Amino acid sequence: MKRNPTPSPKSVSAIAALLVGQGLACGLAPGARAESGEHDRGESAVAPAPVRLENVIVTDDRAEAGISSPKFTESLVDTPQTITVIPPEVYEAQGATSLSDVLRNTPGITFFAGEGGSANRTGGDSFYLRGFDTSNSIFVDGVRDEGAAVHDVFDIEQVEVFKGPSAENGRGGTAGYINLETKLPTMKAAGDLLVSQEFSVQGSRVSDRVALDVDQP
Numbered sequence: 001m002k003r004n005p006t007p008s009p010k011s012v013s014a015i016a017a018l019l020v021g022q023g024l025a026c027g028l029a030p031g032a033r034a035e036s037g038e039h040d041r042g043e044s045a046v047a048p049a050p051v052r053l054e055n056v057i058v059t060d061d062r063a064e065a066g067i068s069s070p071k072f073t074e075s076l077v078d079t080p081q082t083i084t085v086i087p088p089e090v091y092e093a094q095g096a097t098s099l100s101d102v103l104r105n106t107p108g109i110t111f112f113a114g115e116g117g118s119a120n121r122t123g124g125d126s127f128y129l130r131g132f133d134t135s136n137s138i139f140v141d142g143v144r145d146e147g148a149a150v151h152d153v154f155d156i157e158q159v160e161v162f163k164g165p166s167a168e169n170g171r172g173g174t175a176g177y178i179n180l181e182t183k184l185p186t187m188k189a190a191g192d193l194l195v196s197q198e199f200s201v202q203g204s205r206v207s208d209r210v211a212l213d214v215d216q217p
Contacts, residue, residue, distance in 0.1 A: 067160060068181040069142055071168045082163040082176075091153065097196075097209065099125045099138070099151040099180070102159050109161075124148035130163060132175035139179040154194070154211040157181045183213070190215040 066072075072079055084106060091102040103109050110128045124147070126135040138145045145151075153159070163176040194211040 068158070068179065069168065081166075084161040084163070086159040086161070088153075088156070088158065091159070095196075096153060099153060099159070099178070100127065102153055103127060103161070103178070106161055108163060124150055128175075129161075129173075129178075130175040132173065134173060134175060134177065137173040137175075137177035139177055141182055142179065145180075151180060153180075154213065155183050157183045185215055185217075187217050188215065189217060 067076060067079070067083065067085065076083060076085060086102055086106070094101070094105070096102045096104075100111060104111075108130050111126065124135070125138065126133075126148075128134065129137070135148070136144075136146075138151065158181050160179040160181065161176065162179065165174060166176055190213075192211075192213040194209070196209045198206040198209070200206050
């Protein structure tokens with residue numbers, strides 16, 4: 001009489017591994033096999049209800065900030081030059097009142113040492129753009145501003161920072177230039193009044209500022 005040999009522990013482990021591999025090859029996860037075993041034992045497994053998220057509709061009705069110069073015919077994203085357009089919504093929320101205040105958060109710009117971030121020899125907006133002196137490369141509506149002064153932004157529509165060698169303005173700088181676009185009247189009535197006071201560290205009153213902007217068709 002022939003007797004079947006008793007399988008060794010190594011053989012049992014190999015057979016178990018083979019069965020598990022076949023189960024994984026068929027797309028059965030270990031959790032699914034466990035649930036299947038629970039159903040075989042008569043235990044009920046309740047699957048969690050699927051979570052349904054609400055529909056989210058994203059809309060955008062604001063036009064892209066453009067460049068004031070008519071020499072740029074394409075949109076800002078399609079212009080092969082590093083250009084940063086700073087709208088009034090940005091610098092008004094920061095409380096900026098001068099060009100130096102507007103440009104403080106612009107990458108690539110550093111300021112001279114002096115009172116208020118201005119150079120003592122000029123007394124105006126003086127800064128470096130990409131390591132080059134750009135104090136003489138400030139334009140207003142595309143026209144070079146030769147005066148060394150602190151440029152106020154109460155009548156500025158937006159500030160444009162052109163980085164890199166530029167020649168479209170007739171006299172470009174090595175590192176670029178800054179262009180200030182002034183406000184123009186529109187067919188929509190609008191008004192804005194800004195009143196502010198400046199105090200020193202000791203608490204003494206330094207200056208008062210009042211800016212009124214009215215647009216009436």
